[in-house]
Every structure is written in C-alpha cells, then in structure tokens.
Amino acid sequence: MVSEGTRCTVLRDGATVFQVGGLTRFAVVLPTTVAPASVDTDCVSITGRVNGDMSDLVAEVSWDAAGRQLVVRLSSSPPDGDAYTLSLTDSLKSATGRPLGGDAGVRIVLLxxxxxxxxxxxxxxILTVRRAVVEGWREPWLDVDRSGAVTAADLRAVRERLGRRIP
Ligand SMILES: [Ca+2]
Ligand SMILES: [Ca+2]
Structure with missing residues (x-):
C-alpha cells in the first residue's frame, strides 16, 4: 500500500493506492505494447463499490509509448468515500491484436x-496529524484541506470526518 500526493499517480497491476486529493489524472502501466489505434476513452473502466460504474468520467486517454503507459484524464474525481477498481477493457488491443480486458487491475481508495x-x-x-503539526511535517497527504501547509485546520478537517470508512 502506498499513499500518493502527486498529481499523476502511476498505477501497476494488482496495486492498492490510497489516493489523496481526489483522482483526476493517472497513468496505468501496460502489460504489453498496445495498438495505438485502439486507445480511446472506452479502453479504461472505473467501478466504485458503492457508486458503481463511473467510466463516463474518463475524458481523455493517451498512450505514452516511451513509458508504455496509458495516461488517463478524468473530467472530475469520482466521489470520496469509496473504493474503485480500475481496469482495461477489451476495446484496448495489444500490438498483436489480443484484447486486454481485465488486465492491469488496480484498486484506488478515496477517503x-x-x-x-x-x-x-x-x-x-487525528493523532498523526496532531504530531505532524507539532513536529512540522510537510507530507502532502497530511495536508487534508489542501492549503499547502499542515496546520490545526487539517486536524479539524480530520475530526469532521471521524468514523467515515470505505465500504
Ligand atoms: Ca492544510
Ligand atoms: Ca485511518
């Protein structure tokens, strides 16, 4: 498990990522070289355990040949408080024409x-953020309200969300 505070999260098959600050841009590491003509917004699916199929949020998909990654942009983040499964669909084909549906499955937690x-x-x-405030830690995932600093306001932001959990 990893916590990511970056704008473009790189996802590898089988990973679980606790994403901070919503999810609007990510890259999926591909299992093989893909047929560029098959790369479009239908080749990635996003399904929330609670929110169901959110694949309509996929606004743009491009192929980074050098890194062999799909770079995906969403029109907006899926709702907070859910665990999402990202995977490739059969509309994406390998260079040899094999459908890649179900490959590169990744779980993303937004909480x-x-x-x-x-x-x-x-x-x-709460204890973690309190210690961060006292000791001056700056890790982006501790900046719950995205103000750019870890302060007492982040403590309040965590307290307001006490008891929330992913389904
Ligand atoms: Ca803050
Ligand atoms: Ca926790």
Missing part, C-alpha cells in the same frame, strides 16, 4: 482524512 491509509478515519488519524 479524505484517512491519513494513515487504514481504510477508516479514526483517532489514530
């Missing part, structure tokens, strides 16, 4: 305030 990536906002998250 604001869950700074320790446990899947639930608890007192432990």
């Amino acid at each position: 604001e305030g869950d700074v320790n990536a446990s899947g639930e906002v608890t007192a432990a998250d």
Whole structure:
C-alpha cells in the first residue's frame, strides 16, 4: 500500500493506492505494447463499490509509448468515500491484436482524512496529524484541506470526518 500526493499517480497491476486529493489524472502501466489505434476513452473502466460504474468520467486517454503507459484524464474525481477498481477493457488491443480486458487491475481508495491509509478515519488519524503539526511535517497527504501547509485546520478537517470508512 502506498499513499500518493502527486498529481499523476502511476498505477501497476494488482496495486492498492490510497489516493489523496481526489483522482483526476493517472497513468496505468501496460502489460504489453498496445495498438495505438485502439486507445480511446472506452479502453479504461472505473467501478466504485458503492457508486458503481463511473467510466463516463474518463475524458481523455493517451498512450505514452516511451513509458508504455496509458495516461488517463478524468473530467472530475469520482466521489470520496469509496473504493474503485480500475481496469482495461477489451476495446484496448495489444500490438498483436489480443484484447486486454481485465488486465492491469488496480484498486484506488478515496477517503479524505484517512491519513494513515487504514481504510477508516479514526483517532489514530487525528493523532498523526496532531504530531505532524507539532513536529512540522510537510507530507502532502497530511495536508487534508489542501492549503499547502499542515496546520490545526487539517486536524479539524480530520475530526469532521471521524468514523467515515470505505465500504
Ligand atoms: Ca485511518
Ligand atoms: Ca492544510
């Protein structure tokens, strides 16, 4: 498990990512070289455990041949408080014409305030942020309100979300 605070998260098959600040741009590491003509907005699916099929959010998909990655942009982030499964669909083909449906499956957890990536906002998250404020830590995933600094306001932001958990 990794916590990511970056704008473009790189996703590898089988990973679980606790994404901070919503998910609007990510790259999927491809299992093989793809047929460029098959790369379009239908070749990635996003399904939330609660929110269901969110694939309509996929606004743009491009292929980075050098890194052998699909770069995906969403029109907006899927709703917070859910776990999403990202995978390739059969509309994406390998260079040899093989459908890549089901490949590169990744789980993404969106839960604001869950700074320790446990899947639930608890007192432990409050303690972590309190310690961060006192000791001056600057890790982006501790900046819950995205102000650019870790302060007492982030403590309040976590406290407001106490008890929330992914389904
Ligand atoms: Ca937690
Ligand atoms: Ca902050």
